[in-house]
Amino acid sequence: MKSKKLSLPYIAWMLVFTMIPLVMIGITAFKDRQGNFSLEPFANAFGYSGVFFKSLWIALLSTLICLVLAYPLAYLLTRMKKSSQNLIQMLLMIPMWMNFLLRIYAWVILLQKNGPLDTALSLLGIHGTYIGNTGAVVVGMVYEYLPFMVLPIYTVMSKIDTGLIEAAQDLGSNGAQVFGRVIFPLSLPGVISGITMVFVPSASTFLVSQYLGGTDDIMIGDVIDKIFWTDSNTGSAISLVLMVFIFVFLVIMNLFGDEEAIA
Amino acid sequence: MKKILSIILCAAMLCALTTGIAGCSGGGAESKGEVNVYNWGEYIAAGQDGLMDVCEEFEKETGIKVNYTTYETNEELYSMLKQSNVSYDVIVPSEYMISKLIKENMLQELNFDNIPNYANLDERFKTLAGDPEGKYTVCYNWGVTAIVYDKTKVENKPRDWDALWDETLEGEILMFNNSRDAMAIAMQLCGIDPSKCTKEDVDKATEKLKEQKPLLKKYVMDQVFNEMEGSQSAIAPYYAGDIAMMMEENEDLDYCLPESGSNLFYDAFCIPTCSKNKENAEAFINFMHKPEIAAENCKYLRYGTPNTKAIELLDDEIKNSELTFPSEDYLKKCYVFADVDEDVYAYMQEKFVEIQAN
Structure with a gap:
């Protein structure tokens, strides 16, 4: 009984901040401008399918790069002294204390014409444009979300019982086998929550592409941002479709892990 | 560098905005000594570059407390007025939003007896499209x-x-x-x-x-x-x-x-129907068109001021700039x-x- 009472505030919270907004978005998405039932918002939403797939592609690419960068880092972290582990964790976290927009803005300055990167590469005789393209957007996203990949993987890995690793070694496994058959499978829950924590926000992000991308790099989050003020119906429909895509993605992720992704 | 500073300012203003909204919708509205001003971000002289802090000056002169909050787009202003239970006394929409607000009966007619400084305004800016009869608006900048x-x-x-x-x-x-x-x-x-x-x-x-x-x-x-x-x-x-x-x-x-x-384009002071301090709002609008105050805002914003007396107080460099004050011929x-x-x-x-x- 007691636990039920304790959970009441949370239930109220979820009702007010999750369920009601969700229902409102749902209702808005099925109305036309006059407020009658209509599928028109969805018809409009499909006009943006190009942006949709590009956004999902950018999000997927960013997630993959994050994973490739984060996994070895997390693994190395667990093998360090406790004090260095704390230090590096701290260094990973510090940028997140800074405002998100400032960090993206710093990237604009790094990548712009005659900026540090351009100047350095010009000295080596390499000339190019490093901003205003999809690559710059992906770089920004990876930078933004990398800690969200490292931390869950690291947390899960650091909890792996060293006894298991020693047992594998005692039974004659070499380094690669220990990794492939003990460490990697045990770290999967961390990988899955890392992927979720990077993919979901990056698929719906906005502003990053406005700052780092060119005219063709608009993302679905930007479209929602732009359209919502004048046409909240289409805006709602787009975000509903995006939610469905993300849900499907999470369900697929779930097939790999033990219900880690959604729950 | 300036840009970074402005981003920091933006972030600060966002904070101010969120806390401000909470403040406005809460108490305060009925107590006499307040005016809730809802303006564009970075759209007023507030002590930058050695300029006057206009709101502070108003508080000193009148004893009316200014609750100053900001928005980034006309649409944001509109949805705030329409959908939330707030009470603003002075808002500064642009021309197209003014015509929309008037059509939807969301603005109050002004009592120009309380705004004597309205006389300082160039006639041209008293009856602009958007509010062609000039009953609801006092142009701020153009x-x-x-x-x-x-x-x-x-x-x-x-x-x-x-x-x-x-x-x-x-x-x-x-x-x-x-x-x-x-x-x-x-x-x-x-x-x-x-x-x-x-x-x-x-x-x-x-x-x-x-x-x-x-x-x-x-x-x-x-x-x-x-x-x-x-x-x-x-x-x-x-x-x-x-x-x-x-x-x-x-x-x-x-x-x-x-x-x-x-x-x-222009932005104008208006009083929305949700206002509960109309007289204070008019006092604020009047204050903003005191020549020295309007001049101060113009120095900061570099948008044209419709206040002819304020123009006289400006440096030649600003007064003669075609960007701030395009010629009569061009305006045609x-x-x-x-x-x-x-x-x-x-x-x-x-x-x-x-x-x-x-």
């Missing part, structure tokens, strides 16, 4: 859109809006990331009067903007400062007052007032982009997103 360009990058001196379609500048052109301003420019090039536009006109403008897209570096709003001041791009359309600011930061920049005319070629049909406006917005998304 300006035109113009072109800013980098002399080291642009060889042919731009004369008109078509300079933004110049193929030799491919990849170096910036464009408004805002449907109204972008569409207005495209319509002018198609020979359409934007203030009377229809959906067909929007379609034509859309085609024109689609033609331009491959030549563009980016659609920008505030980023234009960094792009132009930092010599990152060659040419951009923007608000003339802001161009004056950019030119102070980068000597290579120059401006052009397009020959075919331009959009005359300008139009006010107000009173566009709701449907057409929504269609314009939709089409603009479509241009960017495809």
